Amino acid sequence: MNSADSRMVSRLTQAMMRVVKADAVSDRGQRHILDAETELLSGFEFNIRGTLGNTLYAPIVADIDRDNGTIGVEIPSFDPLTMVAAPEGTTHFKVVSGGAEVDFEQERFVVTNAASD
Incomplete structure (x- = not known):
């Protein structure tokens, strides 16, 4: 199964x-990426063939608090046998999340990630 996009x-x-x-x-050629416009990226899937919604059926709550500079992902406990669409023979899986604070004008960014056990 080739899941690469x-x-x-x-x-x-x-x-x-x-x-x-x-x-x-x-003006054209001088346009900038502004904070409000990044909402247009909402729902972008990095792997169109392996979307999270088609793999993990557990409810996911993501929260970005720009004022406090925090990002969070909350996934309540779930039964992986019924809530994960995994290839046959799969014995383990890990949920990895990542977030980035990007300053397009200053060309700076901060990246953070976390993984389940």
Whole structure:
């Protein structure tokens, strides 16, 4: 089973172009990525063939608090036999989450990630 998404880069580029073009204030060629426009990336799937919603059926609550500079992902306890679509023979799995604070103007970023046991 090949789950790689060979079009991810082109899909992400296309999505980012929508974000850049949403800057209606700046002249063409001088447009910026503004905070409010990044909402256009909501729902972007890095692997279109292996979306999280088609693999993990447990309820997931993600929270970003820009004022406090925190990000969180909460997944309550669940039965993996009924809530995870895994290939036959799978004995273990791990949930990995990541987040980034990106300052497009200063070209700086902070990345954090966490994984389940």
